[in-house]
Amino acid sequence: MATVKIPPVLRPAVSGKSEVEVEGATVGEVLNGLAGRHPETRGQLFADDGELNRFVNIYVNDEDVRVQQGLETGVASGDTVVILPAMAGGGACASAP
């Protein structure tokens, strides 16, 4: 069982939850498991060809799966799968709310 961290932008699609427990041995299995339970997430997580939406970054614990094996990246029990939107960086911004 992996813990999936849901970003604010996706929470309306998972009844407002910030994290969800999902079974799966790979990132693809975990995300498909999430989309199976919360169908509104599918169109946001995946592109039409079944690959990851290009504006979604997925991390197993703290490492991006796109520079690992993508959806085939292994997930162990107790791992955290983090979903984050792609954001513009490059500022060294130091802005406060």
Added chain:
Amino acid sequence: MLEARPLREPRKCCPDVIGAIGDTPLVELKRLSPKEGVRLFAKLEFYSPTGSVKDRVAKSMMERAEAEGAIQPGQRVIEPTSGNTGISLALICRLKGYPFTAVMPENVTEERTAMLRMHGAEIVYSEGAKGSNGAVEMALDMAERDPSLYMPYQYGNPANPDAHYYGTAQEIIDDLGDVTAFVAGLGTGGTLMGNGRRLKEHDPGTKIVAAEPLQGEDVQGLRSLDDGFIPPIIDISVLDRKILVSNRDGIIWTRKLFEEEGIFAGVSSGAIASVAVRIANELDEGNVVFLVADDGNKYLSAGLWTKSIDELEAIDSTVWW
């Protein structure tokens, strides 16, 4: 009566402060290196006229625009920038005679705004809740509507990575030779793409590692994932690892850099140092180089070195880098 001394050409003199950009020191960090066989080096980009790595990028973009005739004398320059790039462009534009407009989120720190105004920059604020995506969107829109503006656009301009390909990476190779792993922050992608390509040409085995800020939820500010943004200059295939760093870890390591090695760096550098030490721990031997993008001055008002971690307000809802 005094006699005029003959004029002599200086052996090594920059024609102006723009010429002092680059050739920054590479410094070994023996106190932070976790293993005897692994050497840790920091490339100190705060040894640059405005104190950040963005001087290289701004210089490269403006000089290429001039060389290609893409900008006319006196033309206004506009750029979405939440800080360092704006300050670098403000300096370079002032010396070269171009008026400059920075578009940035309305909630940046006072030091940023003050330095930009000192250099005569005009500031246009974008909605704070939309973060840097909002500034990019607004600047692109302004440049599209007003053709008299020239936008270097660091997110999409090949002169950004080229500043590192021809500059930073070459300096590292000249100073050190073999680089086992290179670690830098992922923002526009310019530092990682330019250094990554050049270092891998020199040695295909060099690992290129991106450290990425874990943005707080308050600053994500997107209505839909499709409002996301990927800088066009990023080619992810150059990267071997891409690692998220929390603001808390970034701050802890920013302090370690200062307390143990005497390096007064900005928060991104602490985050990058934490990843560099982690990579060093995974190696048996070799050279790990990381890039220190700016110094700590711009972060003094936040109390990073004077308050305890728990006293710092809004660690996670602040965009530190």
